[in-house]
Structure formats: structure tokens, C-alpha cells
Amino acid sequence: MFDLDQFIADLRSSLAERSRKAMKDMVARAVSDPASLYRRIGEPNKPGAQVLHHAPDLTVINVAWAPQQITLPHNHLLAAVIGMYSGREDNLFWRRVPNPEKYQIEAAGGRALGAGDVTILGDEVIHSVVNPLAKISGAIHVYAGDFFAVERSMWDPESLAEAPYDLNAVAKGMQVEGRP
Ligand SMILES: [Fe+2]
Numbered sequence: 001m002f003d004l005d006q007f008i009a010d011l012r013s014s015l016a017e018r019s020r021k022a023m024k025d026m027v028a029r030a031v032s033d034p035a036s037l038y039r040r041i042g043e044p045n046k047p048g049a050q051v052l053h054h055a056p057d058l059t060v061i062n063v064a065w066a067p068q069q070i071t072l073p074h075n076h077l078l079a080a081v082i083g084m085y086s087g088r089e090d091n092l093f094w095r096r097v098p099n100p101e102k103y104q105i106e107a108a109g110g111r112a113l114g115a116g117d118v119t120i121l122g123d124e125v126i127h128s129v130v131n132p133l134a135k136i137s138g139a140i141h142v143y144a145g146d147f148f149a150v151e152r153s154m155w156d157p158e159s160l161a162e163a164p165y166d167l168n169a170v171a172k173g174m175q176v177e178g179r180p
Contacts, residue, residue, distance in 0.1 A: 002030060002040040008053045008060065011142060015057060020079060020120050020144075027083035027140055028118040034085045034138075044086070044138040051178035052140075059147035061176075063139045065089060065131035072170045073105060073128040073155040076121070078145040083118040087137025091119075094126040094155070103160040113139075126155070148180055 007030055014022040030037060041052065047066035053059065059078075065087070073094050082089070095108040105126060111119060121127070123144075131137040152165045167174060 002033070002036045004040055004052060008058070011053075011058060011060065015144060020081070023081050023142060023144075024118050024120050027081045027142055028116075031083035031085040031118065031140060032116055034115070037085055037140075044136045047136060047173065048175040048177060051176065051180075054146070054148070054178070054180055056146050056149070057144065059143040059145065061141045061143075061147065063141050065129070065137045065139070066173065067131065067134050067136060069129075069131045069171065069173075071129045072157055073126055073160070074165060074170045075124070075126045075152050076143060076147070077123055077150050077152045078143045078147065079123045080121040080125075080144070081118060081142045082113065082121065083140045083142075084113045084115050085138050085140065086115050087131060087133050087135060088115075089113045089137055089139055090130045090132055092128045092130070094128070096126070104162050105155055105160050126153075 010026045011023060014026060041062050044064035047064050050062040052062055091111045092107060093109045094105040097104060097106050113119060153162045154165045154170050155162055
């Protein structure tokens, strides 16, 4: 069975070594065996997020995206590793426009993540996320810091203007279990 305590301990060792690659490998291992993962954290049967670990230097969240959920563009200001264990999460990446005449950000590529896929996000990344499926998609999100304490931004989907981050606006309807 997936050992959550060991997983957290392993992630902590990768933090100490400052190795994002090691962190990515750990997440890849965890999501490679969903059946084992489900025995410890449950199979996602409703949309929402479940905080698996929360500390000033490390936050681990189990995210169950609602069918066809879409988020606003947002940043984390923390390095992150995203590992999908079921379904799909399509990332649209954005970058700041240096001297904006109209929009403060512009689209800058994308990455479609399916079950078993893992990606590292740098701390400057701005992304929006789509679950394109008619079913729940599940992912483990690991952040190298305190996900809930960092003051960060979201961008209005129409004007693309920057605003303070508000989880309820970024991911509409997302209930967070175990939130500090
Ligand atoms: Fe995000």
C-alpha cells in the first residue's frame, strides 16, 4: 500500500537536497500505482481537494478536479510538482507582458497531462487548468512551501488583469478538506 508518511519523508529529503528531479521521481512513483494510492487516500468520487500534508516548507494536496472544471490563470510563487493518477489535466501556461498595452499576460504554451504524467512547475509559472473530461480527474500536487500562506495572484479571464488570489474564484466550487 502507498505509505503516506514515507512519501512525505522522502519529499522532505528531496527538499533538503534541493532536488526537484528527485521530487518529480517520487511523485511519479506514487501516481504510477493508483490502486495502491486509493487504498491510502481513497478513490476520488467527488470534486474537491484534500490536504495530505501542510508545513511552512511543504504542502501536499490531493486534487480531484470536477468534470470539465476550468480554473482562472493563477500563480503559486512556489515550485511545484504535479502528478496525475487518473483522468487528465490540461495546463495552459501564461507569461507576463513586459509593457502591456492591453493584456497583462499572454498565452505561452501548454502541456496536457494524463494519468501517470508528472511535471515540474517553476515558482514563476502562471497557469490555468482544464479537466477536459466528463469525469473527475485526480492529481497529487506538491508545493515547496506553504500553499495557503503565499500572497499570490490570479488573472481575470476576460480582461486578463491581475488581482489577489482567491481560491473560490480560481477554482469555482472547490472544497478543501483539511485546510489550515
Ligand atoms: Fe495551480
